[in-house]
Amino acid sequence: MPKTNLTEQKISNYSFPTEASWAIKSRKSALNWLETTGLPNRRDEYWKNTDPSYFNTINKPERNKIDYVENSIFENIDRINIVFEDGYFNASKSDELLLKGIEIDTISVANQKDNHWSANYFGVLEKSSQVPVERTLASLNTAFAVEGLAIRITDKIDKPISITYLHTNDTSDVLIHHVIKIEKNASVTILESGGVASRSNCLMEVFVCENAEFDHVRVQGRSHEKIAVTHLFANLLKDSSMKSFTLTVNGKSIRNEYVVDINGENSKAHLGGAAVGDRGFSQDDTIFVSHNNPNCESRQVFKKVLRNGAKGVFQGKILVKDGAQKTDGYQISQGLMLDDDSSFLAKPELEIYADDVICSHGSTCGEIDNAALFYLTSRGIPMAEAQDMLVLAFLNDAIEEISDESIRTIIGGRLKDWMVKRHKS
Amino acid sequence: MLYINNLNVELEDEKKKILNGVNLDINAGEVHAIMGPNGSGKSTLSYVLSGKDGYRVTEGSATFEGREILELSPDERASLGLFLAFQYPVEIPGVGNMTFLRTALNSQRKSRGVEELSAAEFLKIVREKAKNLKIDAEMLKRPVNVGFSGGEKKRNEILQMAMLEPKMCILDETDSGLDVDAMKLVAEGVNALRSKDRSFLVITHYQRLLDHIVPDVVHIMADGKIIKSGGADLALEVENNGYSDLLAEYN
Numbered sequence: 001m002p003k004t005n006l007t008e009q010k011i012s013n014y015s016f017p018t019e020a021s022w023a024i025k026s027r028k029s030a031l032n033w034l035e036t037t038g039l040p041n042r043r044d045e046y047w048k049n050t051d052p053s054y055f056n057t058i059n060k061p062e063r064n065k066i067d068y069v070e071n072s073i074f075e076n077i078d079r080i081n082i083v084f085e086d087g088y089f090n091a092s093k094s095d096e097l098l099l100k101g102i103e104i105d106t107i108s109v110a111n112q113k114d115n116h117w118s119a120n121y122f123g124v125l126e127k128s129s130q131v132p133v134e135r136t137l138a139s140l141n142t143a144f145a146v147e148g149l150a151i152r153i154t155d156k157i158d159k160p161i162s163i164t165y166l167h168t169n170d171t172s173d174v175l176i177h178h179v180i181k182i183e184k185n186a187s188v189t190i191l192e193s194g195g196v197a198s199r200s201n202c203l204m205e206v207f208v209c210e211n212a213e214f215d216h217v218r219v220q221g222r223s224h225e226k227i228a229v230t231h232l233f234a235n236l237l238k239d240s241s242m243k244s245f246t247l248t249v250n251g252k253s254i255r256n257e258y259v260v261d262i263n264g265e266n267s268k269a270h271l272g273g274a275a276v277g278d279r280g281f282s283q284d285d286t287i288f289v290s291h292n293n294p295n296c297e298s299r300q301v302f303k304k305v306l307r308n309g310a311k312g313v314f315q316g317k318i319l320v321k322d323g324a325q326k327t328d329g330y331q332i333s334q335g336l337m338l339d340d341d342s343s344f345l346a347k348p349e350l351e352i353y354a355d356d357v358i359c360s361h362g363s364t365c366g367e368i369d370n371a372a373l374f375y376l377t378s379r380g381i382p383m384a385e386a387q388d389m390l391v392l393a394f395l396n397d398a399i400e401e402i403s404d405e406s407i408r409t410i411i412g413g414r415l416k417d418w419m420v421k422r423h424k425s
Numbered sequence: 426m427l428y429i430n431n432l433n434v435e436l437e438d439e440k441k442k443i444l445n446g447v448n449l450d451i452n453a454g455e456v457h458a459i460m461g462p463n464g465s466g467k468s469t470l471s472y473v474l475s476g477k478d479g480y481r482v483t484e485g486s487a488t489f490e491g492r493e494i495l496e497l498s499p500d501e502r503a504s505l506g507l508f509l510a511f512q513y514p515v516e517i518p519g520v521g522n523m524t525f526l527r528t529a530l531n532s533q534r535k536s537r538g539v540e541e542l543s544a545a546e547f548l549k550i551v552r553e554k555a556k557n558l559k560i561d562a563e564m565l566k567r568p569v570n571v572g573f574s575g576g577e578k579k580r581n582e583i584l585q586m587a588m589l590e591p592k593m594c595i596l597d598e599t600d601s602g603l604d605v606d607a608m609k610l611v612a613e614g615v616n617a618l619r620s621k622d623r624s625f626l627v628i629t630h631y632q633r634l635l636d637h638i639v640p641d642v643v644h645i646m647a648d649g650k651i652i653k654s655g656g657a658d659l660a661l662e663v664e665n666n667g668y669s670d671l672l673a674e675y676n
Contacts, residue, residue, distance in 0.1 A: 370478075375515040375569075378475050379529035379585060380503035380536070389528065393519025393568075 006056055007038045007136075013058050014144040014175075023111035026123035030142035033127075037134050046133050049313040049345045050284040054199075054227045054253040055137055061198035063170045064225045073193045073219050073410060079162040086167060087147050087174025087197050093166075101155025101186070107177055110150040118150040118179045125205040125233035129259040133288065138231045138257070141203040145177035148203075152181045153188045153212075160189035160215075167195030178204040180214070182240075187213035189404070196220070199227040206233065208240040210264065216244040217407055219414065221251040224279055229255045238264025238293070245402045247411050248275040248283050249418050255284040262289070262296045262324075269298045272401030274411070275312060276305040276391075276418050284313035285333075291324040294354075300331040303398040305391055306342035307422065314363070317349040324354045331361040336368065336394045338387075388419045426624045427451040427474075427593050432485035434466075434473050434649075443469045445649035446485065451593070454621040458635055459628045460660060461646035462668045467628045468512060470646075471597045475509040476502050489593060503529075504536040506592035510582040510599050517569040522581070525569050526551060530588055554587045558614050576607035583614035594618070595626045600634040612637030632664035645671050 011034065017027065040052040082104070083093035089106045097104040103117070110116045123142040129135060151161065165176075174197040182188055186209070196202065208214045220228060228251065234242055248254055260269045275283045289298045304312035314333035335344025346363040368390050376386035392415060399415075402408045427449070434444040443466050451457050461467050473480050474487060476499035487495050494502050517525070531541040542550070555565060558580045570578050579599055586594055596615070600608050615625070615638050627638055635643070635657065643659040644651045647668065652675040653659065663671070 369515075369517075371515045372517045374477050374499060375511065375517065376520075376525070376529075377499040378477075378503055378509055379525070379589065380500050380533035381529050382500045382532060382536075383498060385528070385532065386500075389520055389525075390517070393517060396519035 004038055007034060009058050010039060010056060010140065011035070016144070017111070017146050019111040020114050020116075020119070022114070022119040023122060027143045029127060030123055030139040033130060034136050034139040034143060037136050037139070039136055039140070040134070044134070046286060046315065049315075050253065050255055050282060052137075055201065055229045055255070060171045061173055061227055062225050064167070064195075064198040064223050073414060074160075074162050074164075074191050074407075077160060077162065077191070077406060077410070079160045079191065081162045081164055082149065084147065084163065084165045084176065086169045086172040087165075087176055087200070089147060089149075090166070101153060101157055102161070103152040103154070105150045107148040107150055107179065108146050116150065117152055117181070121179050121181060121205065121207060122150075123205075125207075125235055125259070125261075126203065126231070128261070129233055129288070135231060135257060135259075137201055137229050138203055141175050141177050141201050141231070145175035145203065147175070148177035148179070150179045152183065153186045154183045155186055157186070157188045160191050162191040162193070165192070165194035165196040167197055170198060172197035173199040174201070176200065176202045180204065181207040182209060182212040182214050184210045184212060187215070189215040189217070191407075192216075192218035192220075195222055195226070196228060198225065201229050203231045204233065206235070206242070208234060208236045208242055210237045211239040212237075213240065214242040215403060216242070217402055217411075218245070219247045219249070219411070221249040221254060221277070224250050224252060224281070226251040227253050229257070231257045231259070234260045234269065236260070236262045236264060236267040236269060239266045240264065241268040243270045243272075243401065243403060245272040245398070247414060248273070248277065249414060250277045250281055251283065252280055253282045255286065258285070258287040258289075260289045260298070262291050262293060262298065265293050265295045267293070267296045270401055271300045272398045273302040274395045274398040274415070275303070276395075276415060277310045278306075278308040278422065279310065281306070281310035282313070283311070285316065286313075287316040289318050289329070291318070291320045291327045291329065294323065294325040294327070296324070297328040298330070299401070300333070301398045301401050302333045303336070303395050304334070304344060305336045305338065305395065306344060307338035309341040311342065312344045314344075314346040314348070316347075316361070317351065318359060318361070320352040320354050320357050320359060322353040325356045327354060327357040327359065329357065329359040332397070333363045334394070335365040336391065337365065338368070384423050388416065391419060392416070426453045427487070427489050427626070429487045430485055432470075432473070432487060433483045434469060434480050435483055437479050437481050443480070443649055444473070447650055449644065449651060451624045451626060453624055455642065456619065456625040456627065456638065456640045458640040458643045458660060459626065459646050459651075460630065460643065460663055462672075465646045466649040467646055468597055471509055471595045471626075471628060474595060475499055475507060500532065501536070503589070503591075504533045508586055508589060508591035508594045510579075510586060510594065510596045512598040512601060514570050514578040514582055516571045518571050520569050522565050522567055522569050523551065526585065526588055529585070533589060551588060555584055557617070558584050558587070559610060560584055575602035576604065579603055579607065579611050580614070583611055587614065587618060592622065593624050593626070595628070597628045598630065599627070600629055600631060608634060609637060632660040635660045647672055647675060
């Protein structure tokens with residue numbers, strides 16, 4: 001199908017919201033970009049390795065096996081829980097949102113108000129990230145998403161805000177758009193977990209102000225039929241920091257895009273991901289980190305364990321602009337194949353215009369080290385357990401990117417579960 | 426304890442014969458040493474006994490405590506009480522030394538039907554044994570063998586041996602890469618484990634390790650088989666005259 005027809009069809013699937021004029025303006029701008037640029041297709045450089053038709057299609061997603069267990073992965077963490085059900089905010093299942101240092105509205109409420117704080121932020125990072133690479137699935141989200149949260153943090157918040165996405169309708173197809181602003185000297189941890197929907201397009205715009213901190217841990221995947229595209233857009237002002245870690249366990253096609261703009265000195269952005277999957281699993285991390293100011297640090301640590309025909313994709317770029325001296329940029333992507341049927345496609349990129357920087361990138365693809373395996377088994381550790389130890393060891397560098405130890409333990413536990421199931425399948 | 430009968434082994438990938446009929450009987454409590462020139466098959470013998478893949482047994486058998494072991498997996502052999510101290514201990518980033526030791530010990534206990542050790546019990550034992558081998562707490566916390574010096578790696582092997590308390594210990598060139606003091610320390614660790622129920626097979630190039638770990642029997646291996654056996658003085662003979670006389674005698 002020609003690109004424009006497909007885009008038109010997709011657009012006609014949604015109805016345009018009626019809201020405050022600022023919101024309409026942002027949405028129209030995104031819609032206009034989508035109409036003129038069109039949805040992604042395989043000929044686009046950034047979609048060479050992942051089939052966008054899973055996200056583009058107007059057909060209902062296949063029926064998903066729904067797994068309620070997933071909803072509780074962060075259950076034992078002392079947290080503020082906010083619940084979405086099949087993409088819709090569920091107030092009765094959520095904790096009280098009136099808390100000191102936190103302002104939370106749903107975007108459907110925020111976008112109706114003429115003078116809501118988010119008026120200057122909704123769709124802004126999505127729009128600025130459309131060059132040099134078009135991200136029209138994000139435009140689609142800005143144009144039509146009526147669910148999501150506008151979160152403003154004005155203090156240091158100890159309890160993580162946990163967004164739980166319940167998945168109860170087995171053919172649900174959702175758009176969710178969050179706008180988060182962390183004011184000067186404030187800090188927050190956002191956790192995301194749950195099945196979301198059979199097909200989902202989730203977007204998060206995060207504004208990290210001066211000396212503010214943003215910590216983000218997300219768990220996605222689970223069912224083998226899951227289709228998800230996510231965009232994390234972050235803008236960092238001086239002396240600020242962000243950390244984002246994603247665990248992906250299974251799924252049909254999952255694409256996570258990150259665009260991080262470092263717009264102040266002495267800021268840090270750490271991105272990490274661990275993905276494990278088998279069968280038709282296709283998981284893609286596409287990352288663009290832009291150093292626009294001197295003395296900043298960025299890290300990308302992405303590891304994928306692939307089995308039984310699974311595919312892992314990594315496209316990570318560090319751009320160091322002219323004048324961004326003393327940049328410390330690091331990127332590693334690694335694939336571990338548990339058999340000969342899987343594939344790992346990596347495209348690490350550095351583009352540097354400053355002359356006094358430290359930037360490194362590495363990408364490897366391999367199998368379990370037989371010498372290590374023999375060493376472990378020769379000490380009495382059974383083969384399956386020894387393999388699991390080495391798989392976890394492989395993922396360890398990525399998991400270490402999570403700052404909170406109890407969350408690290410939870411993530412490690414989920415990975416062990418996956419491995420135990422793997423031995424049974 | 427360990428009886429090897431006419432063991433013939435070739436490399437799996439190429440039809441290259443490495444062992445040509447090894448016969449060796451090791452009784453409980455005995456220390457046997459195997460010496461021999463490079464490429465004589467000493468390390469291969471240790472790998473085949475501990476179950477490394479890449480080798481094909483074409484003939485012969487190896488029984489350990491009355492069980493044929495050549496068909497068993499490496500972990501099964503380990504649980505029966507077989508232990509190989511590696512010539513080149515493997516570095517495993519991401520796996521903590523303590524986690525590794527505890528998993529190994531508890532896997533073996535589980536397979537023998539013995540109750541697993543709790544974290545506290547384990548810690549107490551490992552600290553005591555590590556102290557004897559001058560292994561500090563920092564080394565135990567690090568990933569397995571990562572960033573260890575040659576001497577530290579070998580001491581770590583002996584620590585594993587002390588923790589796992591195997592019945593049959595095979596030491597594959599444990600003296601290689603060690604200075605005199607480190608070798609003494611390792612030898613002391615081995616000697617501390619000598620008992621009437623535990624046997625050793627010490628593979629070495631040099632006689633000097635055998636000054637510290639005095640063997641009951643010394644075997645000379647060449648061309649994939651044992652060509653001569655004798656007492657501890659046979660090692661001295663090799664040290665003084667090299668292998669050429671023995672090889673000439675054999676040919």
